[in-house]
Amino acid sequence: xxxxxxxxxxxxxxxxxxxxxxxxxxxxxxxxxxxxxxxxxxxxxxxxxxxxxxxxxxxxxxxxxxxxxxxxxxxxxxxxxxxxxxxxxxxxxxxxxxxxxxxxxxxxxxxxxxxxxxxxxxxxxxxxxxxxxxxxxxxxxxxxxxxxxxxxxxxxxxxxxxxxxxxxxxxxxxxxxxxxxxxxxxxxxxxxxxxxxxxxxxxxxxxxxxxxxxxxxxxxxxxxxxxxxxxxxxxxxxxxxxxxxxxxxxxxxxxxxxxxxxxxxxxxxxxxxxxxxxxxxxxxxxxxxxxxxxxxxxxxxxxxxxxxxxxxxxxxxxxxxxxxxxxxxxxxxxxxxxxxxxxxxxxxxxxxxxxxxxxxxxxxxxxxxxxxxxxxxxxxxxxxxxxxxxxxxxxxxxxxxxxxxxxxxxxxxxxxxxxxxxxxxxxxxxxxxxxxxxxxxxxxxxxxxxxxxxxxxxxxxxxxxxxxxxxxxxxxxxxxxxxxxxxxxxxxxxxxxxxxxxxxxxxxxxxxxxxxxxxxxxxxxxxxxxxxxxxxxxxxxxxxxxxxxxxxxxxxxxxxxxxxxxxxxxxxxxxxxxxxxxxxxxxxxxxxxxxxxxxxxxxxxxxxxxxxxxxxxxxxxxxxxxxxxxxxxxxxxxxxxxxxxxxxxxxxxxxx
Numbered sequence: 001x002x003x004x005x006x007x008x009x010x011x012x013x014x015x016x017x018x019x020x021x022x023x024x025x026x027x028x029x030x031x032x033x034x035x036x037x038x039x040x041x042x043x044x045x046x047x048x049x050x051x052x053x054x055x056x057x058x059x060x061x062x063x064x065x066x067x068x069x070x071x072x073x074x075x076x077x078x079x080x081x082x083x084x085x086x087x088x089x090x091x092x093x094x095x096x097x098x099x100x101x102x103x104x105x106x107x108x109x110x111x112x113x114x115x116x117x118x119x120x121x122x123x124x125x126x127x128x129x130x131x132x133x134x135x136x137x138x139x140x141x142x143x144x145x146x147x148x149x150x151x152x153x154x155x156x157x158x159x160x161x162x163x164x165x166x167x168x169x170x171x172x173x174x175x176x177x178x179x180x181x182x183x184x185x186x187x188x189x190x191x192x193x194x195x196x197x198x199x200x201x202x203x204x205x206x207x208x209x210x211x212x213x214x215x216x217x218x219x220x221x222x223x224x225x226x227x228x229x230x231x232x233x234x235x236x237x238x239x240x241x242x243x244x245x246x247x248x249x250x251x252x253x254x255x256x257x258x259x260x261x262x263x264x265x266x267x268x269x270x271x272x273x274x275x276x277x278x279x280x281x282x283x284x285x286x287x288x289x290x291x292x293x294x295x296x297x298x299x300x301x302x303x304x305x306x307x308x309x310x311x312x313x314x315x316x317x318x319x320x321x322x323x324x325x326x327x328x329x330x331x332x333x334x335x336x337x338x339x340x341x342x343x344x345x346x347x348x349x350x351x352x353x354x355x356x357x358x359x360x361x362x363x364x365x366x367x368x369x370x371x372x373x374x375x376x377x378x379x380x381x382x383x384x385x386x387x388x389x390x391x392x393x394x395x396x397x398x399x400x401x402x403x404x405x406x407x408x409x410x411x412x413x414x415x416x417x418x419x420x421x422x423x424x425x426x427x428x429x430x431x432x433x434x435x436x437x438x439x440x441x442x443x444x445x446x447x448x449x450x451x452x453x454x455x456x457x458x459x460x461x462x463x464x465x466x467x468x469x470x471x472x473x474x475x476x477x478x479x480x481x482x483x484x485x486x487x488x489x490x491x492x493x494x495x496x497x498x499x500x501x502x503x504x505x506x507x508x509x510x511x512x513x514x515x516x517x518x519x520x521x522x523x524x525x526x527x528x529x530x531x532x533x534x535x536x537x538x539x540x541x542x543x544x545x546x547x548x549x550x551x552x553x554x555x556x557x558x559x560x561x562x563x564x565x566x567x568x569x570x571x572x573x574x575x576x577x578x579x580x581x582x583x584x585x586x587x588x589x590x591x592x593x594x595x596x597x598x599x600x601x602x603x604x605x606x607x608x609x610x611x612x613x614x615x616x617x618x619x620x621x622x623x624x625x626x627x628x629x630x631x632x633x634x635x636x637x638x639x640x641x642x643x644x645x646x647x648x649x650x651x652x653x654x655x656x
Contacts, residue, residue: 003068006056007147010097013049013104014137016042020130024123028196036123040111043126046133047101047108054088054101057146061088067153070094070146076159076575078546086170087160092294092310093146095173099290100140102181103133106210110185117206124192125185132184135317143310159546159575168228176221176248180286182214183251186258187283190276191325194332199272204265207279209634211262215255216630222248223623231583236594236611238510238619241389246369247289253362254282257355264351267412270342274355276329284322285362290314292369343414350407354400361396365389401455401504404497405462409469423469427461442513452508459501467494492633499625506618515612522605529610532593533557537565539597539606547571549582552597552606556586568597592616 020042027035060068061084064077074091075084083090089098107129114122140146163169189207193199225245230238239245258278264271291314342348368384375382405427409420435454442449470486471479517529526535535555542549550570556563566584573580586593591614598607 002056002059003065003147003149006053006060007145009049009053009056010137010141010147013046013053013100014134014141016046016049017104017130017133017137020046021127021134024127025195028120028123028127031120033119036119039123039126039130043104043107043111043130046130047104050097050101050104050137054097057094057097058085058088061085064157066155066157067149068146069148069150072150072154072157074160075157076546077156079159079165080545082167082170083160083165086164089173090160090164090169093140093144095177096136096140096144096294097146098174099177099181100133100136102177103129103136103184106182106185107133110188110210121192121196121203124195125188128188128191129184132188132321135320139310139313139317143313157575159573162547162571162573162576162578162580163232165546165573166228166232168224168232172221172224172228174221175217175224179214179216179218179221179255180248180251180289182210182217183255183279183283183286185210186214186255186279187321187325190279191328194276194325194328197332199265199276201266201269204262204267204269204275207275208259208262208266211255211259211279211282212630212634215252215259216627216634218248218252218255219623219627219630222252223620223627226623227620230616231585233581236514236516236583236596236609236613238507238616241368241386243369244289244293246365247292250362250365250369251282251285251289253358253365254278254285257358257362258282260351260354260358264348268342268348270348271352271355273329273333278355278359280322280325280329281359284318284325285366287314287318287322288366291318342412345410345415345417347407347410347412347415350403350410353403354407357396357400357403361393361400364392364396368392397504398451398455401459401501404459404500405466408462408493408497409466424462424465427458427465430461431455431458446512448508449512452504452512456501456503456505456508459504460498463494463497463501466497467491488636489633492629492631492636495629495632496626497629499622499627499629501622502618502625503622506615506620506622509615510613510619513614515610517610519608520601520603520605521608525605530612531558532563532612534595534608534610536606536608542569544571546575547573547580550597552595552608554584554595554597554608556593556595564593566593566595568595570597570599587617589617590614 020039023035023042024039027033027038057070059065060071061075062081064071064075064084066072066075070091070093071087074094075087079087087094089095107126110122110129111126114125117125186207189203189210193203222245225248226238229240230236258275261271261275261278265275291311294310294314368389371384372382405424406417406420409423410417431454434457435450438450438453439447467483467486467490468479470490471482473479474482515530517527519527521527521536523536523539526533528534533556535557537553537555539550539552542551548571552568553565554568555565564586566586568584569582571580571582572578581596581598584595591612594611594613596609596611598609600606
């Protein structure tokens with residue numbers, strides 16, 4: 001009964017979404033206040049109905065209701081409760097239901113917290129957002145219904161993919177979807193502004209919080225996925241340039257560009273057309289990512305669906321929304337005339353360079369991702385792997401890192417680069433010193449490590465000098481007092497830019513100085529790896545809640561001193577007869593010790609893989625710091641639904 005109620009609630013939400021798409025648009029066009037105001041209760045009702053439906057599906061998973069086909073295919077009665085819940089979105093149908101839930105959540109939040117928006121703009125934003133919900137509700141109901149029943153329920157289910165039975169993958173999809181779908185709000189604001197024919201400073205201030213929130217969620221989601229790949233897949237990498245990884249990375253790059261471009265619209269009323277285009281492309285690439293994951297055109301451990309018909313449906317959604325928005329963008333070009341002018345050397349110009357680098361790097365990733373598909377269309381097998389992406393993508397990131405501290409400190413409108421360069425001399429000296437030190441310490445290695453450390457130090461030191469420069473001159477106590485009164489957005493900027501620098505250092509250090517050792521070891525045998533002595537003490541069998549594990553005990557010493565004891569595992573899940581690798585990791589500030597136990601060998605012993613991974617944790621610490629910076633910025637009072645912009649407009653003063 002609860003399952004049927006959930007299905008019925010989803011159908012009702014579909015009907016409400018259709019009404020919310022049509023009525024407010026007519027009301028905004030005609031100036032009918034009551035029709036426009038209908039969007040708020042409709043958005044709330046739509047969200048509550050989808051939420052009730054999602055709870056019904058979750059209830060079926062939690063109670064192991066195997067009369068529901070989706071539960072049978074993706075759950076098992078012996079599975080831990082966390083994975084019963086995460087099993088709701090650990091499949092195609094459930095994940096699309098989660099997608100729809102988040103679309104309606106963002107629409108409801110715009111309705112609840114958008115009181116400072118002009119009535120016509122608010123109505124149009126909610127209508128456009130609801131049109132996205134209509135498309136995906138239709139997709140779920142007509143092609144991916146999660147509430148289908150089985151006439152003869154089995155005694156137990158087929159279990160969830162064992163690779164997804166992990167805390168990292170339990171939380172990774174919701175955060176990723178919050179980022180993907182969060183960009184739909186920026187898209188809705190862009191399309192609503194195009195329909196209204198007005199893009200001004202207030203619009204830039206309104207769209208920034210939504211973009212920033214989406215970027216924060218995407219950052220967290222990508223970092224969780226990278227962390228999961230690092231410790232769960234057993235190959236020791238944090239990024240494989242997998243098509244599904246790229247599917248989330250491309251909108252992240254566009255969201256970062258959009259975030260910086262919206263600042264120029266807000267502050268200087270320039271780059272209007274470019275900012276609107278970025279908003280369209282950012283959400284467009286989110287839809288492209290959805291298509292890649294669910295169309296069956298690629299093979300990936302992350303991919304859900306293999307049904308081409310579903311892919312065609314999503315391709316139609318992509319064509320309608322992205323194509324329609326671009327046509328509207330072309331028709332409304334005259335409404336996006338820039339008002340602010342700026343010199344070649346200015347913060348505006350630096351942000352333009354930032355945007356170009358981020359957008360072009362995203363297109364590079366896109367070309368590398370789809371090129372094998374294009375090759376297959378012409379009967380050729382083409383493999384595009386990490387070497388291509390690293391060679392084609394890295395130069396843009398190097399230039400971005402070099403430009404970022406300088407651009408962040410340039411004044412608006414026109415500036416003298418010599419004055420900023422003088423302030424950044426300490427950062428440059430420190431970065432060069434770090435480069436020289438690292439170069440001297442390594443021997444026979446590539447330049448990747450020293451250059452990465454140089455760029456990371458340059459970014460972190462530049463961010464610190466930037467925040468210090470905002471305190472002006474005076475006594476240390478006066479400067480400290482001014483420092484505590486700086487807007488939270490400035491502190492968020494410091495954290496985000498410093499986090500990027502730390503991530504640069506982590507990635508370059510790991511890639512440059514990683515040590516790998518693969519061998520067959522017998523129980524009781526000790527072998528050396530880069531100054532460590534590792535002993536395979538014992539190997540035994542362990543029974544888990546829904547798996548059988550071969551667990552090794554491995555002792556690590558250095559110069560005769562005990563360092564750690566680790567317990568890597570090789571698990572087999574009987575229901576799906578699928579093995580997984582559970583690496584054992586000793587996390588350290590400078591280096592991770594990473595051990596993997598493999599299969600028993602014919603001549604005796606076990607395959608053992610050992611990694612020493614320098615600076616690995618810096619990658620995720622830097623990512624967390626970037627996300628924290630975004631969250632700090634979101635608490636800035638100037639981002640609270642454009643309160644400042646609304647106040648300025650009410651007083652007849654142009655928004656700054």
